[in-house]
Amino acid sequence: MQLDATIAAVVTGGASGLGAATARRLASHGVKVALFDLNEAAGEALAREIGGLFCAVDVTNEASVDAGFAKARAAHGQERVLVNCAGTGNAVKTASRDKATGEIKHFPLANFDRIIQINLVGTFRCIAKSAAGMLTLEPLVDEHGSGERGAIVNTASVAAVDGQMGQASYSASKAGVVGMTLPIARDLMGEGIRVNTILPGIFDTPLLQGAPDNVKAALAASVPFPKRLGNPAEYAHLAETMITNGYFNGECVRLDGAIRMAPR
Numbered sequence: 001m002q003l004d005a006t007i008a009a010v011v012t013g014g015a016s017g018l019g020a021a022t023a024r025r026l027a028s029h030g031v032k033v034a035l036f037d038l039n040e041a042a043g044e045a046l047a048r049e050i051g052g053l054f055c056a057v058d059v060t061n062e063a064s065v066d067a068g069f070a071k072a073r074a075a076h077g078q079e080r081v082l083v084n085c086a087g088t089g090n091a092v093k094t095a096s097r098d099k100a101t102g103e104i105k106h107f108p109l110a111n112f113d114r115i116i117q118i119n120l121v122g123t124f125r126c127i128a129k130s131a132a133g134m135l136t137l138e139p140l141v142d143e144h145g146s147g148e149r150g151a152i153v154n155t156a157s158v159a160a161v162d163g164q165m166g167q168a169s170y171s172a173s174k175a176g177v178v179g180m181t182l183p184i185a186r187d188l189m190g191e192g193i194r195v196n197t198i199l200p201g202i203f204d205t206p207l208l209q210g211a212p213d214n215v216k217a218a219l220a221a222s223v224p225f226p227k228r229l230g231n232p233a234e235y236a237h238l239a240e241t242m243i244t245n246g247y248f249n250g251e252c253v254r255l256d257g258a259i260r261m262a263p264r
Helices: 017-028 040-050 062-076 109-134 168-191 213-221 232-244
Strands: 008-012 032-037 053-056 081-084 095-097 104-106 150-155 193-200 252-255
Touching (some): 008 017, 008 109, 017 032, 017 040, 017 081, 017 232, 032 040, 040 053, 053 062, 062 109, 081 232, 109 150, 109 193, 150 232, 193 232, 232 252
Parallel strands (some): 008 032, 008 081, 032 053, 150 193, 193 252
Antiparallel strands (some): 095 104
């Protein structure tokens, strides 16, 4: 798929981090970008910067997602590109003992469910609704005659396969995104919609920006090569490749400097 002003895109979690970098890269090609996020101030500011559209969307709420797609499509037309970056995480052991009091407690199940709802169900909700919209489009004509209607990029994590202590919910949610990538690509193969997933390693996103410098330095040093945190622009570059390379389909790709996460 060629990226230009005829293409509309939706980026979830688009107000910051990986999503913001992707939105900027898509917009640099003239793509009409709608940002789905809960951070209205950051989302509106970025939308003004790139000439896009901000939509206040909670990916765990079906009515909110429907309203977001309706607003985006009214302004830009039906999207041919969806990039799912909305997500969050936490760190709580499955069961643990307080060293001071001896009290035993387990992972709060409501918190576990919240991570699954945002990272996994929220991603699928946006995929399903975007893909249904893409089915209304006429196939694009290219030199290969493939008849492509759209492209979807999801965000998992290296935690999907290298989950650390306390990451049971986060790892489960991201492993779910990896696990559903190929089945969804197969579901949509007859309609000309491609689906791929990126597994980022340790990236310099707002999640890490509040960490002390020594912590960030230690994380960077743990990466085999290059010994630094990932740049969100590097994620955006791979997302663009997945969108524009018409033979890229059903794949889950690590983007991590060859890191393999230790237990803690």
